Amino acid sequence: MTIRKTSRRNFIKVIGLGLAATTLTCSGIGYVATRAPDVETPTFTFGEENTTGYHILVTYATRAGSTAEIATAIGESLSQRGFVVDVRPVKDNPDLAGYQAVLMGSSVRMGNWLPEAITFIENNQSALVQTFIALFTVHLQNVDDDETSRAARLAYLNVIRPLLNGAEEVYFAGVMDFSRLSLLDRSISKMVGGVEADNRDWDKIRSWVPAALAQK
Ligand SMILES: Cc1cc2nc3c(=O)[nH]c(=O)nc-3n(C[C@H](O)[C@H](O)[C@H](O)COP(=O)(O)O)c2cc1C
Numbered sequence: 712m713t714i715r716k717t718s719r720r721n722f723i724k725v726i727g728l729g730l731a732a733t734t735l736t737c738s739g740i741g742y743v744a745t746r747a748p749d750v751e752t753p754t755f756t757f758g759e760e761n762t763t764g765y766h767i768l769v770t771y772a773t774r775a776g777s778t779a780e781i782a783t784a785i786g787e788s789l790s791q792r793g794f795v796v797d798v799r800p801v802k803d804n805p806d807l808a809g810y811q812a813v814l815m816g817s818s819v820r821m822g823n824w825l826p827e828a829i830t831f832i833e834n835n836q837s838a839l840v841q842t843f844i845a846l847f848t849v850h851l852q853n854v855d856d857d858e859t860s861r862a863a864r865l866a867y868l869n870v871i872r873p874l875l876n877g878a879e880e881v882y883f884a885g886v887m888d889f890s891r892l893s894l895l896d897r898s899i900s901k902m903v904g905g906v907e908a909d910n911r912d913w914d915k916i917r918s919w920v921p922a923a924l925a926q927k
Pocket residue numbers: 772773774775776777778779818819820821822823849850851852853884885886887888892896897899900
Protein backbone atom coordinates (compact mmCIF):
# COMPACT_ATOMS: atom_id res chain seq x y z
CA MET A 712 0.00 0.00 0.00
CA THR A 713 1.32 3.41 -0.85
CA ILE A 714 -1.01 5.61 1.14
CA ARG A 715 -0.85 5.00 4.86
CA LYS A 716 -3.95 5.16 7.04
CA THR A 717 -4.94 8.78 7.69
CA SER A 718 -4.54 9.81 11.33
CA ARG A 719 -6.89 12.30 12.95
CA ARG A 720 -4.13 14.88 12.95
CA ASN A 721 -3.48 14.36 9.25
CA PHE A 722 -7.19 14.57 8.58
CA ILE A 723 -7.36 17.94 10.34
CA LYS A 724 -4.32 19.07 8.35
CA VAL A 725 -6.04 18.08 5.10
CA ILE A 726 -9.18 20.00 6.08
CA GLY A 727 -6.96 23.01 6.85
CA LEU A 728 -5.23 22.59 3.53
CA GLY A 729 -8.59 22.37 1.79
CA LEU A 730 -9.70 25.66 3.35
CA ALA A 731 -6.40 27.27 2.42
CA ALA A 732 -6.80 25.93 -1.12
CA THR A 733 -10.30 27.38 -1.36
CA THR A 734 -8.93 30.76 -0.33
CA LEU A 735 -6.08 30.43 -2.79
CA THR A 736 -8.41 29.43 -5.59
CA CYS A 737 -10.01 32.83 -5.28
CA SER A 738 -6.65 34.38 -6.08
CA GLY A 739 -4.10 34.01 -8.86
CA ILE A 740 -1.96 31.76 -6.69
CA GLY A 741 -4.80 29.23 -6.76
CA TYR A 742 -4.38 28.81 -10.48
CA VAL A 743 -0.70 27.97 -10.06
CA ALA A 744 -1.40 25.55 -7.18
CA THR A 745 -4.00 23.58 -9.10
CA ARG A 746 -2.27 23.53 -12.47
CA ALA A 747 -1.07 19.98 -13.17
CA PRO A 748 1.77 19.12 -15.55
CA ASP A 749 0.55 18.21 -19.03
CA VAL A 750 -0.36 14.56 -19.25
CA GLU A 751 -0.47 12.47 -22.40
CA THR A 752 -3.86 11.07 -23.37
CA PRO A 753 -2.97 8.91 -26.36
CA THR A 754 -5.27 7.18 -28.81
CA PHE A 755 -4.39 3.85 -30.42
CA THR A 756 -5.89 1.19 -32.61
CA PHE A 757 -4.52 -2.29 -32.01
CA GLY A 758 -5.13 -5.42 -34.05
CA GLU A 759 -5.26 -5.66 -37.79
CA GLU A 760 -7.06 -8.94 -38.21
CA ASN A 761 -10.37 -9.22 -36.48
CA THR A 762 -10.55 -12.97 -36.01
CA THR A 763 -13.28 -12.67 -33.39
CA GLY A 764 -15.57 -10.26 -35.26
CA TYR A 765 -15.48 -8.07 -32.16
CA HIS A 766 -14.52 -4.40 -32.26
CA ILE A 767 -13.76 -3.14 -28.77
CA LEU A 768 -13.49 0.36 -27.35
CA VAL A 769 -11.19 0.86 -24.37
CA THR A 770 -11.89 4.33 -23.04
CA TYR A 771 -10.24 5.91 -20.03
CA ALA A 772 -10.08 8.96 -17.77
CA THR A 773 -6.81 9.97 -16.18
CA ARG A 774 -5.23 12.88 -14.33
CA ALA A 775 -1.61 11.82 -14.04
CA GLY A 776 -1.33 9.33 -16.91
CA SER A 777 -1.17 5.93 -15.21
CA THR A 778 -4.70 4.94 -16.27
CA ALA A 779 -3.87 5.87 -19.88
CA GLU A 780 -0.91 3.49 -19.75
CA ILE A 781 -3.07 0.76 -18.27
CA ALA A 782 -5.75 1.27 -20.95
CA THR A 783 -3.07 1.01 -23.61
CA ALA A 784 -1.75 -2.25 -22.17
CA ILE A 785 -5.27 -3.69 -22.03
CA GLY A 786 -5.88 -2.72 -25.66
CA GLU A 787 -2.63 -4.23 -26.78
CA SER A 788 -3.16 -7.51 -24.95
CA LEU A 789 -6.75 -7.92 -26.19
CA SER A 790 -5.60 -7.37 -29.77
CA GLN A 791 -3.33 -10.37 -29.31
CA ARG A 792 -6.47 -12.43 -28.72
CA GLY A 793 -7.88 -11.47 -32.12
CA PHE A 794 -9.90 -8.39 -31.22
CA VAL A 795 -9.59 -5.04 -32.93
CA VAL A 796 -9.30 -2.49 -30.15
CA ASP A 797 -9.53 1.31 -30.16
CA VAL A 798 -8.06 3.06 -27.12
CA ARG A 799 -9.52 6.55 -26.62
CA PRO A 800 -9.62 9.08 -23.77
CA VAL A 801 -13.12 9.72 -22.42
CA LYS A 802 -12.51 13.45 -22.77
CA ASP A 803 -12.63 12.98 -26.58
CA ASN A 804 -16.20 11.75 -26.14
CA PRO A 805 -15.80 8.63 -28.32
CA ASP A 806 -18.78 7.58 -30.43
CA LEU A 807 -20.02 4.15 -29.28
CA ALA A 808 -21.50 3.15 -32.63
CA GLY A 809 -19.95 0.04 -34.14
CA TYR A 810 -18.46 -1.42 -30.96
CA GLN A 811 -19.53 -4.81 -29.63
CA ALA A 812 -17.90 -4.16 -26.28
CA VAL A 813 -16.77 -1.16 -24.24
CA LEU A 814 -14.15 -1.41 -21.51
CA MET A 815 -14.13 1.75 -19.50
CA GLY A 816 -11.63 2.84 -16.87
CA SER A 817 -10.90 5.72 -14.55
CA SER A 818 -8.54 6.56 -11.78
CA VAL A 819 -9.97 7.31 -8.35
CA ARG A 820 -9.62 10.67 -6.67
CA MET A 821 -11.15 11.46 -3.32
CA GLY A 822 -13.14 8.25 -3.36
CA ASN A 823 -14.70 8.59 -6.79
CA TRP A 824 -14.14 8.00 -10.48
CA LEU A 825 -13.09 11.15 -12.31
CA PRO A 826 -16.06 13.41 -13.12
CA GLU A 827 -15.64 13.24 -16.91
CA ALA A 828 -15.94 9.44 -16.78
CA ILE A 829 -19.13 9.64 -14.74
CA THR A 830 -20.54 12.28 -17.09
CA PHE A 831 -19.70 10.08 -20.10
CA ILE A 832 -21.64 7.19 -18.57
CA GLU A 833 -24.60 9.43 -17.74
CA ASN A 834 -24.63 10.86 -21.28
CA ASN A 835 -24.33 7.46 -22.97
CA GLN A 836 -26.23 5.30 -20.52
CA SER A 837 -28.83 4.04 -22.98
CA ALA A 838 -26.19 2.95 -25.51
CA LEU A 839 -23.91 1.47 -22.83
CA VAL A 840 -26.58 -0.75 -21.31
CA GLN A 841 -27.27 -2.25 -24.73
CA THR A 842 -23.67 -3.23 -25.38
CA PHE A 843 -21.27 -5.35 -23.34
CA ILE A 844 -19.50 -3.13 -20.81
CA ALA A 845 -16.80 -3.83 -18.24
CA LEU A 846 -15.15 -1.36 -15.85
CA PHE A 847 -11.58 -1.03 -14.65
CA THR A 848 -10.71 1.16 -11.70
CA VAL A 849 -7.21 2.43 -10.92
CA HIS A 850 -6.47 3.38 -7.34
CA LEU A 851 -3.92 3.13 -4.53
CA GLN A 852 -5.83 2.65 -1.31
CA ASN A 853 -7.93 -0.35 -0.29
CA VAL A 854 -5.95 -2.84 -2.29
CA ASP A 855 -5.92 -5.63 0.30
CA ASP A 856 -7.90 -8.87 0.29
CA ASP A 857 -9.74 -8.40 3.59
CA GLU A 858 -13.44 -7.59 3.70
CA THR A 859 -12.97 -3.96 4.88
CA SER A 860 -10.57 -3.17 2.07
CA ARG A 861 -12.73 -4.91 -0.50
CA ALA A 862 -15.87 -3.07 0.64
CA ALA A 863 -14.04 0.28 0.51
CA ARG A 864 -12.82 -0.28 -3.03
CA LEU A 865 -16.22 -1.48 -4.22
CA ALA A 866 -17.63 1.78 -2.87
CA TYR A 867 -15.65 3.70 -5.51
CA LEU A 868 -18.30 2.59 -8.01
CA ASN A 869 -21.39 3.27 -5.89
CA VAL A 870 -22.40 6.17 -8.14
CA ILE A 871 -21.83 4.28 -11.37
CA ARG A 872 -22.99 0.74 -10.62
CA PRO A 873 -26.72 1.54 -10.60
CA LEU A 874 -26.39 3.13 -14.06
CA LEU A 875 -24.95 0.06 -15.74
CA ASN A 876 -26.90 -3.07 -14.84
CA GLY A 877 -24.19 -5.21 -13.28
CA ALA A 878 -21.15 -4.44 -15.43
CA GLU A 879 -18.11 -6.55 -14.65
CA GLU A 880 -15.56 -4.73 -12.46
CA VAL A 881 -11.83 -5.07 -11.98
CA TYR A 882 -9.52 -3.04 -9.77
CA PHE A 883 -5.87 -2.26 -10.52
CA ALA A 884 -3.31 -0.72 -8.19
CA GLY A 885 -1.94 2.52 -9.67
CA VAL A 886 0.89 4.99 -9.35
CA MET A 887 1.89 7.86 -7.10
CA ASP A 888 4.30 10.12 -8.97
CA PHE A 889 4.58 13.57 -7.41
CA SER A 890 6.12 15.01 -10.59
CA ARG A 891 2.82 14.38 -12.41
CA LEU A 892 0.66 16.21 -9.85
CA SER A 893 -0.31 19.82 -9.29
CA LEU A 894 1.17 21.54 -6.27
CA LEU A 895 -2.13 21.20 -4.44
CA ASP A 896 -2.57 17.48 -5.22
CA ARG A 897 1.04 16.81 -4.27
CA SER A 898 0.52 18.58 -0.95
CA ILE A 899 -2.69 16.65 -0.22
CA SER A 900 -1.03 13.37 -1.14
CA LYS A 901 1.91 14.05 1.14
CA MET A 902 -0.38 15.12 3.98
CA VAL A 903 -2.20 11.80 3.91
CA GLY A 904 1.10 9.94 3.94
CA GLY A 905 1.33 9.17 0.24
CA VAL A 906 4.71 8.00 -0.98
CA GLU A 907 5.90 7.66 -4.54
CA ALA A 908 5.39 4.20 -5.96
CA ASP A 909 4.38 2.38 -9.09
CA ASN A 910 2.20 -0.48 -7.84
CA ARG A 911 0.84 -1.59 -11.18
CA ASP A 912 0.72 -5.34 -11.60
CA TRP A 913 1.31 -5.63 -15.34
CA ASP A 914 0.62 -9.38 -15.39
CA LYS A 915 -2.78 -8.81 -13.83
CA ILE A 916 -3.48 -5.91 -16.20
CA ARG A 917 -2.38 -7.72 -19.36
CA SER A 918 -4.16 -10.92 -18.48
CA TRP A 919 -7.49 -9.23 -17.77
CA VAL A 920 -10.12 -10.48 -20.18
CA PRO A 921 -13.71 -9.72 -19.15
CA ALA A 922 -15.64 -12.96 -18.77
CA ALA A 923 -17.92 -12.36 -21.74
CA LEU A 924 -14.95 -11.79 -24.04
CA ALA A 925 -13.04 -14.82 -22.82
CA GLN A 926 -15.52 -17.03 -24.71
CA LYS A 927 -14.99 -15.24 -28.05
C1 LIG B 1 -5.22 13.96 -5.04
C2 LIG B 1 -5.30 12.46 -5.12
C3 LIG B 1 -6.39 11.79 -4.55
C4 LIG B 1 -6.47 10.40 -4.60
N1 LIG B 1 -7.54 9.78 -4.00
C5 LIG B 1 -7.58 8.43 -3.97
C6 LIG B 1 -8.64 7.76 -3.31
O1 LIG B 1 -9.58 8.36 -2.79
N2 LIG B 1 -8.60 6.39 -3.25
C7 LIG B 1 -7.58 5.67 -3.83
O2 LIG B 1 -7.60 4.44 -3.74
N3 LIG B 1 -6.59 6.28 -4.51
C8 LIG B 1 -6.55 7.63 -4.59
N4 LIG B 1 -5.55 8.27 -5.26
C9 LIG B 1 -4.57 7.47 -5.98
C10 LIG B 1 -4.84 7.46 -7.49
O3 LIG B 1 -6.04 6.76 -7.79
C11 LIG B 1 -3.65 6.80 -8.20
O4 LIG B 1 -2.54 7.63 -8.01
C12 LIG B 1 -3.89 6.54 -9.67
O5 LIG B 1 -2.86 5.73 -10.19
C13 LIG B 1 -3.94 7.83 -10.45
O6 LIG B 1 -4.28 7.53 -11.79
P1 LIG B 1 -3.94 8.51 -13.00
O7 LIG B 1 -2.41 8.57 -13.06
O8 LIG B 1 -4.51 7.86 -14.19
O9 LIG B 1 -4.54 9.83 -12.69
C14 LIG B 1 -5.46 9.64 -5.23
C15 LIG B 1 -4.38 10.32 -5.83
C16 LIG B 1 -4.30 11.70 -5.77
C17 LIG B 1 -3.11 12.39 -6.40
